[in-house]
Amino acid sequence: MTGIAMPVPDSDVIARRAEIVKALKVMVPGEGVIDAEIGMRPYESDGFNAYRQMPMVVVLPETVEQVAAVLRYCHENGVKVVPRGAGTSLSGGALPVGDGVLMSMMKFNQVIEVDEANRAVVAQPGVTNLGITRAVEHLGFYYAPDPSSQIACSIGGNVAENSGGVHSLKYGLTTNNVLGLEMVLITGEVIRLGGKHLDAEGYDLLALMTGSEGLLGVVTEVTVRILQKPETARAALVGFPSSEAGGQCVAEIIGAGIIPGGMEMMDELAINFAEDFVNVGYPREAGALLIVELDGPDAEVDYLLSEVEAIARRNGATSLRVSSSEEERLAFWAGRKSAFPAVGRISPDYLCMDGTIPRRALPQVLARMRQLSEKHGLRCANVFHAGDGNLHPLILYDANKPGELETAEAFGADILRLCVEVGGVLTGEHGVGIEKRDLMPEMFSEDDLKQQQRVKCAFDPKQLLNPGKVFPVLHRCAELGRMHVSKGQLPFPDIPRF
Amino acid sequence: MPDTFKPRTAEEARDVVRWAAAEHEPLEIVGQASKRALGRPVQAGHLLDMSQLSGIELYEPAELILTALPGTPIAEIEAALAAAGQELAFDPLDYGPLLGQPAGLGTLGGVVAANLAGSKRLKHGAARDHVLGMEAISGRGEIFKSGGRVVKNVTGYDLPRTLTGSWGTLAVATCLTLKVLPRAETEATFLLSGLSDADAALAMTAAMGASAEVSAAAHLPENAANRLAARGHALPGPSTLLRLEGFGPSVDYRFEQLRGLLGARAGVTRIEVEPSRALWRAVRDAEAFAGTGDLVWRISVAPTAGPAVVAQLAEAFACTAFYDWSGGLVWLAVPGEEARAEEIRAAIAAVGGGHATLVRAPAPLRSAIPVFQPQPAPLAALSARLKEQFDPHGILNPGRMTAGH
Numbered sequence: 065m066t067g068i069a070m071p072v073p074d075s076d077v078i079a080r081r082a083e084i085v086k087a088l089k090v091m092v093p094g095e096g097v098i099d100a101e102i103g104m105r106p107y108e109s110d111g112f113n114a115y116r117q118m119p120m121v122v123v124l125p126e127t128v129e130q131v132a133a134v135l136r137y138c139h140e141n142g143v144k145v146v147p148r149g150a151g152t153s154l155s156g157g158a159l160p161v162g163d164g165v166l167m168s169m170m171k172f173n174q175v176i177e178v179d180e181a182n183r184a185v186v187a188q189p190g191v192t193n194l195g196i197t198r199a200v201e202h203l204g205f206y207y208a209p210d211p212s213s214q215i216a217c218s219i220g221g222n223v224a225e226n227s228g229g230v231h232s233l234k235y236g237l238t239t240n241n242v243l244g245l246e247m248v249l250i251t252g253e254v255i256r257l258g259g260k261h262l263d264a265e266g267y268d269l270l271a272l273m274t275g276s277e278g279l280l281g282v283v284t285e286v287t288v289r290i291l292q293k294p295e296t297a298r299a300a301l302v303g304f305p306s307s308e309a310g311g312q313c314v315a316e317i318i319g320a321g322i323i324p325g326g327m328e329m330m331d332e333l334a335i336n337f338a339e340d341f342v343n344v345g346y347p348r349e350a351g352a353l354l355i356v357e358l359d360g361p362d363a364e365v366d367y368l369l370s371e372v373e374a375i376a377r378r379n380g381a382t383s384l385r386v387s388s389s390e391e392e393r394l395a396f397w398a399g400r401k402s403a404f405p406a407v408g409r410i411s412p413d414y415l416c417m418d419g420t421i422p423r424r425a426l427p428q429v430l431a432r433m434r435q436l437s438e439k440h441g442l443r444c445a446n447v448f449h450a451g452d453g454n455l456h457p458l459i460l461y462d463a464n465k466p467g468e469l470e471t472a473e474a475f476g477a478d479i480l481r482l483c484v485e486v487g488g489v490l491t492g493e494h495g496v497g498i499e500k501r502d503l504m505p506e507m508f509s510e511d512d513l514k515q516q517q518r519v520k521c522a523f524d525p526k527q528l529l530n531p532g533k534v535f536p537v538l539h540r541c542a543e544l545g546r547m548h549v550s551k552g553q554l555p556f557p558d559i560p561r562f
Numbered sequence: 563m564p565d566t567f568k569p570r571t572a573e574e575a576r577d578v579v580r581w582a583a584a585e586h587e588p589l590e591i592v593g594q595a596s597k598r599a600l601g602r603p604v605q606a607g608h609l610l611d612m613s614q615l616s617g618i619e620l621y622e623p624a625e626l627i628l629t630a631l632p633g634t635p636i637a638e639i640e641a642a643l644a645a646a647g648q649e650l651a652f653d654p655l656d657y658g659p660l661l662g663q664p665a666g667l668g669t670l671g672g673v674v675a676a677n678l679a680g681s682k683r684l685k686h687g688a689a690r691d692h693v694l695g696m697e698a699i700s701g702r703g704e705i706f707k708s709g710g711r712v713v714k715n716v717t718g719y720d721l722p723r724t725l726t727g728s729w730g731t732l733a734v735a736t737c738l739t740l741k742v743l744p745r746a747e748t749e750a751t752f753l754l755s756g757l758s759d760a761d762a763a764l765a766m767t768a769a770m771g772a773s774a775e776v777s778a779a780a781h782l783p784e785n786a787a788n789r790l791a792a793r794g795h796a797l798p799g800p801s802t803l804l805r806l807e808g809f810g811p812s813v814d815y816r817f818e819q820l821r822g823l824l825g826a827r828a829g830v831t832r833i834e835v836e837p838s839r840a841l842w843r844a845v846r847d848a849e850a851f852a853g854t855g856d857l858v859w860r861i862s863v864a865p866t867a868g869p870a871v872v873a874q875l876a877e878a879f880a881c882t883a884f885y886d887w888s889g890g891l892v893w894l895a896v897p898g899e900e901a902r903a904e905e906i907r908a909a910i911a912a913v914g915g916g917h918a919t920l921v922r923a924p925a926p927l928r929s930a931i932p933v934f935q936p937q938p939a940p941l942a943a944l945s946a947r948l949k950e951q952f953d954p955h956g957i958l959n960p961g962r963m964t965a966g967h
Contacts (some may be wrong), residue, residue, distance in 0.1 A: 124833055181767045182864045185569045204773075226716045232712070253940040260864035262683060263915035264727060265935035267945050268961060270692055271723035275716045296771045315624040321744035336804050360775065363821070364812030411812065420712040422625050431629060452714040455624075464576075492714040506718060508707070515706040515952075516719050522947035534718065546701055547583070547954065560614075562566040 065352040066523070067473055068156075068498050070117065070532045073163035076130035077143055080278035084143060088165070091133040096171075098122040107148065107166050112499055114415075114469060119160035121419065123208030125234065126171045128246070128254060128284045135282065136252030138165060142527050143252070144261065147278040148188065152213040157225060157277050157533060160410035164531070169220050175199045183290050184243060184260045188341070189220020193227070193287065195286060205290040206496025208235035212401060220283045226275030228493035230326040232398075233451035234359075235291070237493070238273040247273065250524045259287060277495050278530040280523040284411045294359035296371060297325060297352050301396045303350030303383035309448075313379040314450045317356065320375060321367055325359035328400050331430070334407075334458070337445055338399035346399050354450060355386045355396055366461055401409075403447045405460070411443075411460035415472050419483030422490035423453040432482055433457060440475040447539035455483070456490035481497045481506050495511055496534045502538050513537075518544050527554035566609040567803035570735035572697065572705060578610055579734060582957045591959055593633050593669030597676055599661050600960045601729055602933050603925045612671055615736060623648055624883055625693065626713055629739040632671025639670055652688050653680030656843075659852040671735050676726030679807065680779035680846035684770070684887050690728050690736040695739035696722040701732075701953025709834070711739050730959040732952040733967045738818055745778075746807035746922040751833035751841060752820045754802040759783055759869040759885070764804040765824050766888040767866060769804050772823055774816040776843060777890040779806035786850040786884035786893075793849060795841050795855035796833075803833075805842060817953030848893050857923045859906060863916035874909045875902070903931045910935075934963050942966075 077084075085099045098104055099121045107126045109116040138145050144164030151158050157252070160166045174190035175195065178186070180203050192250065193214040198208040210229035217227065226239045233240070244258030257270045264270060273280060304310040310329050317324065324469055329336065329354045338467060339346040346353055356377075358368045362412055371387055376384055387393035399406075407414050420431055430446070437444045443460045458477055461472035479501065480490050484507050490500045504513060520527065521541035567589075569575035577903075582589050586608035592598060593613050616633035623646040630639060636654065641648050654673045658665040674696075678795030686692075695709030696866055708721035725732055754765055762781035769776050780803045782790065787797040804820060806813045821830055833841060844850070851858050863942065869890035875881055875894065879902055883894045896902055901920060910916045917935035937945065944963075949956070949967040960967065 172585040179864075180771065181866045183770060184864075190850060200589070204771075226720065228714060228716075236687070236691065237716075239723065248941075249944070255941050255944065256938075259915045260861040261916035262869075262887060263677060263679070263690075263862055263917075265919070266941075267732070267939055267948055268677070268724050268727050269941075269944070269948075271690055271726070273942075275720050279797070283724065292771060292773045318626065318744070319624050321747065323744065327790075330584065347922065360808075361773065361812055361815050363815035364782055367809055367811050420710070420714050422622070422627075422712060424622070424625065454714045472667070475877050488712050489710040489715040490717045492712070493716055495716055504718070507710075510706045512706045513718075515700055515704070518951040519719055519721070519724075519948065521894055522944065522951045537953055545951075547952065559578065562568065562755070 067470060068115065068502065070161060070498070071538070073161065077163040078127055084141070085223050087137060088121060088123050091137065092123055092125050092130050096124045096126065106376060107151070107160060108152040110153040110156060112154055112159070112160040112497065114463070115156055115159055115494035115498065116333040117160050117162055120163055122166045122168060123249060124171050126166045127182035128248065131284055132252040132254060133204055133280055134165065134167065135248055135250050138528060139250045139252065139526065140323065144528050144531050145462070147282045148214050149218035149224070149453065150192065152217040152221065153225065153497060154418070154494040155499040157495050157496055157497040161531060163448050165263070167282065169282070169510045176200070176285065179253055179260065182260045184287055185290055186220055186285065186287045188349060190218050193217050193222055194217055200290050202453065204293055206293050207241070208291055208511040209238050211323055212404070213439055219286050223274050223283050223286055224276065224278045224496045228454070228535045230328060230449060233327065234323045238269060239527040241289055241536065242270065242274055243268060243284060243289055245273060245283055247283045248283035249281050249282040275386055277497065277534055278533060279520055280529065294325070295361045296359055296363050296365045297359035298377070299355055299357040299387045299393045299396045300372055300376070301385045302354045302356065302381045304352045304354065304384055305380060307430050308378045308427045310354045311423060313354060313376050315423060316375045316379065317372055320371060322371060324451065326355065326357040327451035328355045328521065330400060330403065331446040333443065333445040334403055337406040337410055340401050341409060342398045343403050344398050345419055347462060355400055395399050396507060407445055407458045407460065412462045414461065415459040415476050417455065417457045417459065417476050417479050418491045419480050419488055420452065420454045420487035421483050421486050425486035425488070427464055431481060436475060436478050440471050442472055442475055452492070453488065477503060502536045508558065514539065516545055521545070565607065566611050567847050568611045568614050570614045572615065575610065575612065575615065575734060575736060576699045576703055576705050578937045579699045579701065582608065583701060585954055586955050586957065588957050588960045591734050594667050594673045596663060596667035597657055597672055600657065600921060602677065602928055604769065604959050604962050606960065610734065612734065613669065614807050616945055619737065625626065626742055629711060629737065630670050631737055632669060632735045634670045636668045636670055636673050637666045637946055643742055645746055646746065648742045650692065650740065651686035652680060652692050653682040653686070653846060654678035655680045656847045660848045660858060661762045665847070672687070674726050674735065674738055675728065675730050677956045681780060681842055681886050684779060685777040688909065692724045692741045693722045693738065694741055696735055697737040698735045701958045702719055703956060704738065709739065713741050727753040729962045731949060731962050732958065734958065747809050748756035748813055748835050749805060749807040749838050750813050750817055751838040752804040752806060752817055752967065753831040753833055754824060755798045756800055756804050756828050757781070759777055759872065761827065762888045763866060763869045763902065765802055765827055768823060772819065773825060774806065774819045776804045777807045777809070779803070780845045781885040781889065783884060789850040790844050793844065795844060796837065799902060803841070803845065814880060845886060851893060851895045854895065857901055858921050859894040859896065859908045859918050860907065861892040861894060861910065861916065861918045863890055863892065863910055863913055867913035867916070868892045869911045870913050873910065878905050885887060888956040901927055901931050904960045908937065
């Protein structure tokens with residue numbers, strides 16, 4: 065463990081471990097409780113694997129009743145619970161706590177219903193993101209949000225993290241594609257939100273749950289909307305002398321009223337790493353590479369590709385290829401999609417950052433990042449979701465060199481502070497988790513963070529669900545509820561009254 | 563007349579709320595008060611009029627974002643967007659015609675507080691899908707912000723979307739950031755005439771399940787179609803409408819695609835861009851029920867369930883209906899003084915769930931029966947706890963949504 069501290073484990077709870085394990089085994093019989101160290105080992109970290117922590121015990125419930133029983137027991141006995149999907153979080157959202165239960169939802173792995181007429185799928189939370197698409201592709205449909213971990217990540221985890229992907233500018237994030245949830249509160253109460261109909265009858269708790277990082281409840285069923293697959297998708301691969309020119313091209317494409325299905329940019333270092341790895345003909349000499357994918361009816365895609373080509377040439381494109389076959393389109397994407405493993409091959413370790421900035425600030429941010437790279441003495445390759453300003457700087461380091469992880473973390477924190485400074489945010493799609501927890505005050509005031517934490521008090525007053533994540537300072541709910549107000553005369557004689 | 567506060571800044575508004583919290587004095591929050599006849603009537607001794615907090619603070623078309631103060635007239639925002647070839651893609655419904663007021667009223671704060679959406683909800687979502695950031699005053703009298711000014715952000719709980727549609731019962735917005743999108747270059751409507759409700763539902767389902775990217779799908783049975791015809795729209799009896807928006811060649815291509823898919827079912831007419839836009843405004847704003855004395859319900863169910871709900875209700879009592887959102891949104895007009903809330907909500911439960919909101923009724927009726935769909939006990943209790951965390955003394959629009967909040 066390095067820089068980021070987790071809450072001090074409660075020794076009273078750890079002392080009761082045998083009793084807790086015994087109670088859990090009654091609630092979840094068979095092999096649903098794992099308490100041997102070797103069995104718990106796979107759960108000690110998630111995709112943010114610089115941090116590891118063995119849980120007190122792992123439980124894999126199979127039914128909603130079991131989830132409810134475990135949560136109710138933990139609530140009554142003051143035991144912490146960390147929910148986990150596929151464990152692909154890049155921000156440590158599923159990092160266990162040593163005095164808590166790690167609840168894996170991966171036995172909830174069934175697609176419950178495909179409702180073609182209402183364009184909806186009802187699935188258990190452990191179904192993978194790609195599993196939803198697999199269940200409906202024979203009908204010509206797909207599920208739009210496509211995080212790069214889609215082959216492994218679970219739909220329940222997508223809800224917890226409000227996952228995005230390369231198509232989110234046009235098709236939205238998870239929050240725009242989820243219609244309903246069933247979830248269990250820490251008290252064991254089962255609640256249904258939404259369904260196949262649209263909008264909430266009361267407060268939009270569906271919106272609140274989506275992106276709540278496992279702090280508010282455990283999702284046991286998800287209803288998502290599915291879309292008809294576009295008739296065609298074609299991509300343009302455009303090289304530019306600089307990221308500035310590429311960024312200007314992106315602005316003009318959007319300015320022309322075109323919202324591409326995907327629009328990705330890579331910097332010179334990322335282009336070359338990717339080309340070394342997959343060898344698909346990326347222009348190595350380009351300062352920036354833009355992939356613009358247009359999808360929709362044939363006539364529209366042809367028309368828009370010609371518009372995009374013209375805009376790209378106006379902005380000084382040094383190379384331009386348009387895919388003429390599905391194989392070629394996929395080859396264009398192969399480099400981008402393998403950017404992370406490509407970097408993983410060059411460097412023993414890397415940190416993937418996830419800030420979002422207003423796109424106009426891109427040249428400024430890239431220049432500052434180059435300075436930061438020199439300051440910290442570490443290399444940094446950049447891939448961006450160019451359409452929405454979501455940056456993924458990859459900081460290359462070697463964990464075996466003493467102090468290098470700490471340097472990489474400091475570099476990453478500097479990048480995120482920079483994102484906030486130019487009007488952006490700490491995380492566009494990976495979540496706060498533990499990774500960005502201590503940076504939250506860069507973006508939010510104490511009042512902002514306290515109001516967020518009060519929301520948790522409505523769901524989990526003992527703060528047992530996924531503790532130590534998202535919020536840098538924990539306040540007890542009683543303290544958050546206190547009001548300091550002085551009664552008395554109207555203190556604002558100047559405000560117009562009628 | 564209640565006492566009215568008209569703050570000019572967020573800090574002045576905060577001072578009013580802080581005072582109200584200290585004194586436990588309820589506030590009714592309004593912008594232009596254009597939707598005051600929606601929801602349960604609020605009993606408050608003071609009005610907090612936010613209309614002076616007005617103006618577009620930041621509009622960056624290339625970034626697809628707009629930041630404005632809550633009292634900004636929605637018409638002003640739509641005009642600014644149109645001038646740059648953009649729009650609010652969620653197509654906010656204008657309740658003016660239905661509630662007997664002029665069209666074009668309302669503020670951004672009101673649009674967000676009511677989570678408005680129009681016919682394009684089907685493809686583009688509601689206000690809640692486009693709200694990116696918010697600064698607001700809690701019922702504790704504290705200003706807090708959440709979300710951001712970029713289109714992709716998961717930093718912290720998504721309070722901006724959560725507060726959207728809370729009817730001013732959780733917080734008073736002081737600044738809002740929305741995602742905006744390019745306005746379609748052109749559009750056309752594919753009109754099928756003469757279908758029954760059930761056949762129209764099948765046609766809409768088929769269209770929505772095709773790759774034609776239909777952005778809105780509505781069905782007007784004879785009665786509703788005739789009323790719109792009387793208001794100048796060229797509709798020949800029962801009309802099923804499929805809206806196609808986009809670039810010219812794409813719209814033409816998809817029109818022919820729909821003709822191939824549905825042309826054999828009924829007569830097909832193409833409605834061109836200007837009459838199409840006007841027609842969809844009339845559908846969106848429920849103009850078919852404007853100017854009558856009927857009670858009006860807005861019912862949200864699964865798209866294929868709409869006709870079944872209407873068929874069941876039409877057997878029980880006199881009513882007229884039309885459908886938007888591919889059948890998932892039912893506008894139901896009930897003549898007389900009886901709201902029929904229990905029958906309507908039972909019919910919704912029978913088709914697998916949804917909700918019904920009584921959107922037009924005299925105030926005494928809106929006090930007497932649940933205007934918004936009642937929730938199961940654990941969910942209602944959770945909502946009440948959430949209200950308590952934002953507004954511990956219950957001073958913000960008390961009773962607007964339920965007797966409790």
